[in-house]
Amino acid sequence: VKAFILELKTTDLARYHRLRWLFSLFYLGGLRISEVANGVMGDFYCRRTAEGQEFWWLNVIGKGNRERQVPISAEFLAELISFRTFLKLAPLPASGENIPLFGAARNFRSKVGRSSIHGTVTDLFKGVATALRLQHDINAEHRASQLELASAHWLRHTAGSHMANSGVDLRVIRDNL
DSSP states (O other): OOHHHHHHTTOOOHHHHHHHHHHHHHHTTTHHHHHHHHBBBGGEEEOOOOTEEEEEEEEEOGGGOOOOEEEEEEHHHHHHHHHHHHHSSSSSTTTTTTBSSBSSSTTTOOOOOOOHHHHHHHHHHHHHEEEEEHHTTTTTHHHHHHHHTTOOHHHHHHHHHHHHHOOOOHHHHHHHO
16 A cells, blocks of 8 residues: 555655555554544644653544544654645644644645545555556455455554554553554
8 A cells, every 4th residue: 555655656746645644644543534534733732741852642532522642653743744744834733723634635624524534545445456456466366355345444453453563562552542
């Protein structure tokens, strides 16, 4: 998926940045579709330790209308800065900023709903599946078929698996997701 998105950089820069950011929200943040659809850039915030070290967080309203704080990794923060720079915004969001976490294709500042986000994700996976089939690799059909069944929720679970494989404590993963 990452390679497919990266190829868009030379053909469709806006789509490249939009899909890369969406993938980051799901894979690096482990967010739900509803959290992406309802979130705004002003939901990001920074806390400093007594020693002056900065930690970034994303405040989301999740399942059951419960608020949770998602820790932002250095990789996720770099993706946020890259996306915002592409949009010609300040690199880091300000408190109260009402720009959607993920906006419409034609106007990134216009909010989109869950079904639009779902369609964007499934279209991405279908595009990757089609590209895989063109490779005529012996395993391409199997991998392509799996990708066609993938969803944003699948990315959320993949994010959790990635964290577990990286040695993150399972209680931390549970709390983050």
